[in-house]
Amino acid sequence: MSILGTRVLRTEDPRFLTTGGVYTEDVVDDRLAGACHVFFARSPVAHARIEAIDVSAAREAPGVIAVFTGADLAELPEIKPGALFNQQMTRRILATDKVRFVGEPVAVVVTEQAYQGEDAVELVDIDYAVLPAVVDFAEAASDKVLLYEEAGTNVAANFGDASALDEHLFDECEVVTTRTILNQRVAPAPMETRAAAAAWGEDGRVTAWIPNQGAQGTQGGLARLLGLKPEQVHIITPDVGGAFGAKFGADPEHALVAWVARQLGRPARWTETRYENLVAMTHGRAQWQTVTIGGKRDGTVLAYRLEIIQDSGAHVRLGAMLPFLTILMTPGPYEIPKAEAVAKSVVTNTTPIGAYRGAGRPEASAALERAMDLFAAEIGADPAEVRRRNLLPPFTEPHRTKFGALYDTGDYAAALDKALAAAGYDELRKEQAERRARGDTVAMGIGLASYVEITGMGDGEESPPQENATVEVHPDGTATILTGTSPHGQGHATAWAMLASEELGIPVDKITLKWGDTDLVPEGGGTGGSRSLQHGGSAVRQASQELIEIARERAASELEASAADLRFDVERSAFEVVGDPDASVPLAGLAEEERLVVRTVFTAPGATFPFGSHVAVVDVDTETGKVVLRRIVTVDDAGFVLNPLLAEGQRHGGIAQGAAQAFVEEVVYDADGNPLTASFADYPFLSATEVPSFELADMQTLTSYNPLGVKGIGEAGSIGATPAVQNAVVDALSHLGIRHIDMPASPQRVWQAIQAAKGNA
Amino acid sequence: MQVELTVNGRQRSDEVEPRLLLVHYLREVCGLRAANVGCDTTSCGACTVLLNGTSVKSCTVLTVQANGQQVTTAEGLAVKGAGEEGGELHPVQAAFRQEHGLQCGFCTPGMVMATVGLLSENPHPTEAEVREGLEGNFCRCTGYHNIVRAVLAAAEAERTGTSA
Numbered sequence: 001m002s003i004l005g006t007r008v009l010r011t012e013d014p015r016f017l018t019t020g021g022v023y024t025e026d027v028v029d030d031r032l033a034g035a036c037h038v039f040f041a042r043s044p045v046a047h048a049r050i051e052a053i054d055v056s057a058a059r060e061a062p063g064v065i066a067v068f069t070g071a072d073l074a075e076l077p078e079i080k081p082g083a084l085f086n087q088q089m090t091r092r093i094l095a096t097d098k099v100r101f102v103g104e105p106v107a108v109v110v111t112e113q114a115y116q117g118e119d120a121v122e123l124v125d126i127d128y129a130v131l132p133a134v135v136d137f138a139e140a141a142s143d144k145v146l147l148y149e150e151a152g153t154n155v156a157a158n159f160g161d162a163s164a165l166d167e168h169l170f171d172e173c174e175v176v177t178t179r180t181i182l183n184q185r186v187a188p189a190p191m192e193t194r195a196a197a198a199a200w201g202e203d204g205r206v207t208a209w210i211p212n213q214g215a216q217g218t219q220g221g222l223a224r225l226l227g228l229k230p231e232q233v234h235i236i237t238p239d240v241g242g243a244f245g246a247k248f249g250a251d252p253e254h255a256l257v258a259w260v261a262r263q264l265g266r267p268a269r270w271t272e273t274r275y276e277n278l279v280a281m282t283h284g285r286a287q288w289q290t291v292t293i294g295g296k297r298d299g300t301v302l303a304y305r306l307e308i309i310q311d312s313g314a315h316v317r318l319g320a321m322l323p324f325l326t327i328l329m330t331p332g333p334y335e336i337p338k339a340e341a342v343a344k345s346v347v348t349n350t351t352p353i354g355a356y357r358g359a360g361r362p363e364a365s366a367a368l369e370r371a372m373d374l375f376a377a378e379i380g381a382d383p384a385e386v387r388r389r390n391l392l393p394p395f396t397e398p399h400r401t402k403f404g405a406l407y408d409t410g411d412y413a414a415a416l417d418k419a420l421a422a423a424g425y426d427e428l429r430k431e432q433a434e435r436r437a438r439g440d441t442v443a444m445g446i447g448l449a450s451y452v453e454i455t456g457m458g459d460g461e462e463s464p465p466q467e468n469a470t471v472e473v474h475p476d477g478t479a480t481i482l483t484g485t486s487p488h489g490q491g492h493a494t495a496w497a498m499l500a501s502e503e504l505g506i507p508v509d510k511i512t513l514k515w516g517d518t519d520l521v522p523e524g525g526g527t528g529g530s531r532s533l534q535h536g537g538s539a540v541r542q543a544s545q546e547l548i549e550i551a552r553e554r555a556a557s558e559l560e561a562s563a564a565d566l567r568f569d570v571e572r573s574a575f576e577v578v579g580d581p582d583a584s585v586p587l588a589g590l591a592e593e594e595r596l597v598v599r600t601v602f603t604a605p606g607a608t609f610p611f612g613s614h615v616a617v618v619d620v621d622t623e624t625g626k627v628v629l630r631r632i633v634t635v636d637d638a639g640f641v642l643n644p645l646l647a648e649g650q651r652h653g654g655i656a657q658g659a660a661q662a663f664v665e666e667v668v669y670d671a672d673g674n675p676l677t678a679s680f681a682d683y684p685f686l687s688a689t690e691v692p693s694f695e696l697a698d699m700q701t702l703t704s705y706n707p708l709g710v711k712g713i714g715e716a717g718s719i720g721a722t723p724a725v726q727n728a729v730v731d732a733l734s735h736l737g738i739r740h741i742d743m744p745a746s747p748q749r750v751w752q753a754i755q756a757a758k759g760n761a
Numbered sequence: 762m763q764v765e766l767t768v769n770g771r772q773r774s775d776e777v778e779p780r781l782l783l784v785h786y787l788r789e790v791c792g793l794r795a796a797n798v799g800c801d802t803t804s805c806g807a808c809t810v811l812l813n814g815t816s817v818k819s820c821t822v823l824t825v826q827a828n829g830q831q832v833t834t835a836e837g838l839a840v841k842g843a844g845e846e847g848g849e850l851h852p853v854q855a856a857f858r859q860e861h862g863l864q865c866g867f868c869t870p871g872m873v874m875a876t877v878g879l880l881s882e883n884p885h886p887t888e889a890e891v892r893e894g895l896e897g898n899f900c901r902c903t904g905y906h907n908i909v910r911a912v913l914a915a916a917e918a919e920r921t922g923t924s925a
Contacts, residue, residue, distance in 0.1 A: 009858055016866030017854040017873060018839045020795030026788075115780070191799045191807060191867040191901050241797070241867030242901045274800040489864030489902045645861045649907060653864065656904025680804030680899070688892040688905040717904075 003498050003508070004708075007645040010494045011509055021239035024195035024209050025271045031199040031207060035267040036065055038196075038257050039117035041107040041124040042280065043099035046135070046349035046673020047147070048128035050097060050106065058109055058123040063116030066264060067124065068108040070096035076259070077227045079252075081156065081316035088151035089316045089347065093225060093252045099128070100147050100314035101350050102675055103279030105252060110260055110268065133349040133673035137311035138288050140346040147314060147347045156312055156320045159327055160342035169303045169338050173294030176303075177378045181370055182742040183363045185286040185311065185667040186660075187683055188356045192241020193277040196257040199267035205232050206258045211240040213248045214486045214526015215516040221250030226258060233258075237516025240488035244657070245355030246282050247488070248318070248528055253280070278678045282319065283667055284356020286311035287326070287363050291371040299381050299389045304336050306367055308343035312353050319353025320345040325360025325454070330403050332368045333412040333452040333611055334390045339402060349673040355528065357657050357718040361453045369449040369723035370740070373730065377739055382429075383448050383727070384420055388413055391450065405454060407609040408703045408711075415635045415699055416450050419613035422697040423633040428617060436735055443620045445732025449724040452611040455530035455638075455712025456604065465604045467525055467532075469539035471500055471547050472597035477573075477588040478510045481543075482599075484524020485536035486516050490714065491646040492532060496540045498643060499708075503544035504587060505573030530610070530712020533642060538706040539602035547598040551575070554590045559583050608703045608711035610638040614720035616659075616728040622736075625751030627663045627729055631692055634720060637699040638713040647713050648696055654717020655694050660686035661718075662725035663745040684744075733757070764828040768793070769837025777824045784808040784819035786827075787834060795835040795870035799899065806898030809871035809878075810834045816878025818897070835870035838877065853877050853915045862911035864902035872898050876912050885916055 015021065041058075055067040070092055078090045095106045107124045111117040132145045140154040147154055170176045197209040206228075212218040215235040223230045240247065253270065261268040272280070288309040295301040306327070312320035323343030330341040376386040392399065394411040401407065425446070432444045458465035470482035481496050497511035514520055525531060548568055555575035556563040561583070566575045569584075576584035590596055617631040632655055641647045664684050668676040677683040702709030722743070729745040730738060736757040741749055765774045768791055775790055787793045787810065796819055799807030803821040810819045811833040819832075838851045850858065853876050863869040872895065879886065879894040886894060891912045892905070900908060 010861065012866070013858040013863060014850065014854075016863055016869050017835065017850060017857055018795070019836055020797070020870045021866040022794075023797070023867065025798075026794040115778070189901060191805065191865065191899065192797070193799075239866065242865040244901065271798075274802070274805075489866070491864070649861050649864055649903060652904035652906040653902045654904075656906075657901075679802045680800040681802040685804070685899055685901075687897075687899065688895045688909065691905060693888065693909065694904065694906050 003502050004642055006643065008494055008498055008508060008643055010491050011497065012491060012493050023192050023241050024197060024211050024238045027197055027209050027238050032197050032267045032269065035197065035269045036110050036112060036264060037114045037117045038260050038268050038270040039109040039111070039121040040105040040253060041109060041121050041126065042276065043095065043102055043104045043106055045099065045128050045130050046102050046133040047131040048099050049131065050095060050099060051127035051129050053107060054125040055107060057125060058120050061116070061120035061123055063112040064120045065110045065112060070094040076225070085156045085316045085320055086151045086153065089148045089156055091315060093255060102673060103276065103351060104314065108256055108260060110264065135348060135350060135669050135671060135673050137309055137346050137348045140348045141309060141344060147349065154346045156316045156345045156347055158344045159323045162342045165305065165342065166340060169305055169340060170292065170294040173302050174296050175378050176292065176294035177374050178290065178292040179374055179740055180288060180290045181367065181740060183285050183287040183289060183366050184743050185283050186356065186665045187278055187283055187667050188244040188246035188281065189277065189683065189685060190242030190244055190246065193272045193274060194251065194253065194281055195271040196254045197267065197269040198258040198261040200262050205234055206262065207234040207236060208254065208258050209236045209238055210250065210254050211247055212237055212486065213243045213488065213528045214524060215518050216484065216522070216524045217248060217526055218250050219518045222255055222258060225250060225252065225255035235518045237486060243488050244357045245284065245359050245528060248355060248526070274680055275678050278683055279351055279675050282317060282354025283313065283351050284353065285363060285661070286319065286353050289367040291367050293371040293375045295375060297379050299379060299386045301334065301336050301375060301390045303338040304331065304371060306330050306341040310343055310345040311350065312345045312347050313350045314347060315352040316347065317352045318355050322360040322363065326364040328403050328405050329361050329364035329454060331401055332365060333392055333410065333450050335392045336390065350669055357654060358715040361715065362658065362719045362722055365449065365451045365719045366723045369727060373727050374739060377734060384416070384425060387416055387448060387450050391416065406606055407452060408705055409701050410452060410609065410611050411701055412450055412452065412611055415611055415637055416613040418697050418699055419615050419633055419635045422695060423615035425615065441622050443622050443732040445618045445620060445728040447616040447724045447726065447728025447731055448613065449720045449727065450613045451720050452609050453715065453719050454607050454609055456534045457529055457607045464606060465531065465535050466601055467535035467539045468523055468599060468601045469536065469543045470597065470599040471540065471543040472595065473504060473506070473547065473587055473591050475588055475592045477506065478512065479504060479506050481511060481513045481540055482521050483513060483515045483536050483540065484521055485532040486527040488527065490527065490532060490650065495533065495643055495646055496537060499537055499540045500544045503541065503548060505570040530714040534608055534706050534710050534712060535602055535604055537642065537710065538708055539600060541708065542602050543598045543600040546600055547596065550598060551587055551590045551596060555585050558585050558590065604705050606705060608705050610636065610711040610713065610716055612636040612716060612720055614724035616724040618725065618728040618732055620729060620732040620750060622754055625747035625754065627745050627750060629659055629663065629691055629725060631695060632659065632721060632724065633695040633697065634717065635697045635699050636713065636716040636720065637701050638711040638716060639702050640700055640709040642708065642710065650713045651696055651717045652694055654715055655721045656686055656691055658718035658721025659691060659725045661722045662743055663729060664690055666744045762825055764824055766827055767831045769833060779825055781824045782820055783822040783824050783827050786824040787819060793834050793836050797867055797871065799867065804899070806875055807868050807871040809874040809898060811874055811878060814881065816875045835873055838873065852918050856911040856915035856918060860907045860911035860914055862903060862907040868898060868900045872900065872908060876915065879912070880916055880919065884919060888913065
């Protein structure tokens with residue numbers, strides 16, 4: 001019986017449960033013996049000129065080895081934005097003349113012991129001439145105050161031409177409605193904060209232990225920041241305590257730890273505090289979206305427009321690029337005859353924005369699903385009916401959207417119907433009507449979201465997505481896999497072992513997975529964008545199959561038979577001569593004289609497009625504004641499910657993060673750019689009491705883009721859950737005339753909306 | 762200051778700085794690194810250990826406050842040789858594995874210790890009581906779904922005398 005598709009328990013778990021994982025801060029290694037500790041003096045103001053830096057008191061503090069400022073780092077290259085962005089928005093690795101957000105590193109303090117650094121970093125005396133802060137990103141585009149004077153604007157990039165929008169887009173519509181909505185800034189907040197440890201070898205190479213999502217990308221990033229060649233950087237990836245998009249590449253702090261180690265000629269390490277994490281690790285989302293939707297009174301949507309202002313934060317990083325993905329997914333799962341989208345990315349005096357679970361696609365889905373509900377409310381139709389009427393019909397041949405996305409396979413209406421049935425939609429509507437009729441002060445809401453997303457993207461269609469794998473069978477009957485993916489909770493050690501076991505007949509617990517060491521695995525795309533199984537897993541399967549063919553030749557010679565007469569018995573992990581089962585040789589035996597190892601690269605024809613529907617049920621206390629998420633029922637179709645245990649875990653985590661954005665979490669700044677959510681006492685990190693158990697329905701529509709038929713599942717939950725929960729909150733209050741409440745639907749925001757609707761504002 | 766503690770059943774005597782937090786004592790002095798530091802405001806629970814059988818956040822206990830007392834960490838919870846072939850996990854640890862109650866693992870040792878503490882106070886909790894009981898332990902990966910399942914499964918295994 002095939003192991004694929006079964007609930008194999010994780011081989012990773014016993015270690016995590018007992019001695020705990022070995023995260024970067026836990027690493028014990030001879031190369032790190034006697035390591036000094038690195039601390040960062042960070043800007044306490046959002047926007048200011050640096051007038052003077054006095055490090056003398058810090059230098060005198062107990063245990064201080066050195067203090068460095070930007071002046072000491074002039075040799076390091078300037079950090080330039082990508083080609084798409086305003087080329088004048090450059091910066092240095094440490095702020096030198098100007099700080100642009102609270103938390104930006106300005107000086108480095110190095111001490112013998114960790115506690116000494118916490119004390120000494122407070123003694124770095126920096127004079128700031130405070131400038132007006134640009135916090136409201138809708139206002140940033142006015143360019144009244146510039147973050148980068150030399151750039152002449154706060155606009156880092158435009159996507160599409162806002163002056164060329166079609167003024168006749170909505171001409172044929174009987175009904176048009178528009179709204180500006182906030183997709184608020186949230187913090188990825190992985191439980192493990194950022195960290196680094198670095199030591200230089202006599203060969204002039206730095207070995208750096210960094211929690212990351214792809215060692216090869218981190219190697220390139222660290223090399224760029226330090227002005228080194230990638231081959232001078234050796235990355236080792238310890239266990240990683242969650243990432244959610246925010247641990248791709250290398251940050252300035254990582255590079256500074258490596259620089260300090262070289263400068264002082266001794267190993268160095270750094271672990272950030274949660275405060276630092278919440279102000280200086282990239283945040284996610286942060287879009288103002290103006291949606292306009294129009295159609296016929298029968299529920300047919302004819303036109304949709306999406307206009308975006310993306311807050312990039314103070315630096316041009318991945319966040320400035322997010323509108324690209326949002327625009328790509330503009331029409332979602334719907335057949336909309338006319339649609340257009342434009343965006344601009346602006347810089348503000350806030351923490352830089354980067355990738356966060358979904359990265360640009362949840363924003364597209366949130367805008368579109370809110371728009372569908374606004375349209376449904378405008379024509380007085382059931383949101384489920386409006387969706388059903390406009391969903392693309394099922395397709396098995398790729399469907400090209402007007403925005404260039406090539407959807408591989410989909411059956412969106414089936415996903416919606418399955419979710420509605422699993423939730424008992426009609427019964428829920430009845431309950432809602434009954435409660436409204438009897439004047440229940442706790443209002444019940446039902447929210448829907450249908451989505452399609454993109455996973456496993458390559459760099460455009462000229463550069464299709466790829467991943468490599470190496471599989472080796474050892475004489476003792478064990479096997480080792482090297483992968484270019486980079487698990488940090490997803491369970492690749494178990495899943496990749498299942499794929500190899502299926503082909504090789506070697507038990508899962510005798511297969512070891514290695515990753516994240518650039519000396520062992522020089523190439524790889526890492527883990528992010530829900531790419532790992534479809535590319536990395538497919539590569540493992542392909543390598544295993546190629547290995548069997550090499551072994552078959554060896555077995556033929558060993559058994560003095562024709563390779564064509566041999567059969568590989570997976571149950572026994574042995575080759576046998578067809579018709580003569582006694583003439584056999586075990587697979588492991590074929591590795592005795594010569595290594596039995598294959599490295600291969602899997603290439604996919606393109607990205608895949610998972611889809612699904614979510615139904616959320618909320619109770620909203622109209623007297624307090626408190627939202628209780630009662631149920632969330634989801635269909636997340638990502639093709640074949642290799643290990644339901646792991647796939648469900650991915651869905652759960654995504655649903656929770658998606659729901660958290662809808663009604664709990666938000667990064668908040670005051671008007672001067674001071675962060676008000678810079679600790680876990682202030683940032684409303686989702687807790688166990690705020691979510692119910694999740695109800696998952698199964699649906700598997702295979703893709704032809706890989707032999708497993710799999711698509712990505714890592715981000716699905718966060719794409720569907722956010723609009724479903726937000727729509728449920730608005731639906732709960734729709735009888736009061738409320739059509740929209742911005743996220744998060746906090747008690748204050750909900751209560752204010754109710755008061756406004758009652759005319760008490 | 763000189764402190765004497767019993768850590769995972771072994772008596773220790775160490776000279777420590779008065780301000781040394783228990784979590785740093787466990788990690789740096791004892792070399793027990795299962796408990797993690799996830800925040801600086803006693804919010805996340807990644808550092809949860811048992812102090813005389815009661816779960817505490819070891820980032821908010823000074824080592825000197827634990828003087829003369831018993832500390833149990835995730836390392837000391839396993840029945841024998843856990844993590845090794847033939848080793849046995851504590852029933853709570855086994856339930857977390859069975860129910861896939863962990864992903865990245867960072868919150869896990871704290872979550873497991875908080876669960877042991879919770880079940881010793883309330884051996885048969887409802888789902889709502891489990892969620893209340895673990896409100897001070899954050900997890901970013903699981904959405905808490907499988908953690909709650911694991912705690913309920915561990916309680917059920919205890920009740921029926923079966924292992925998870």
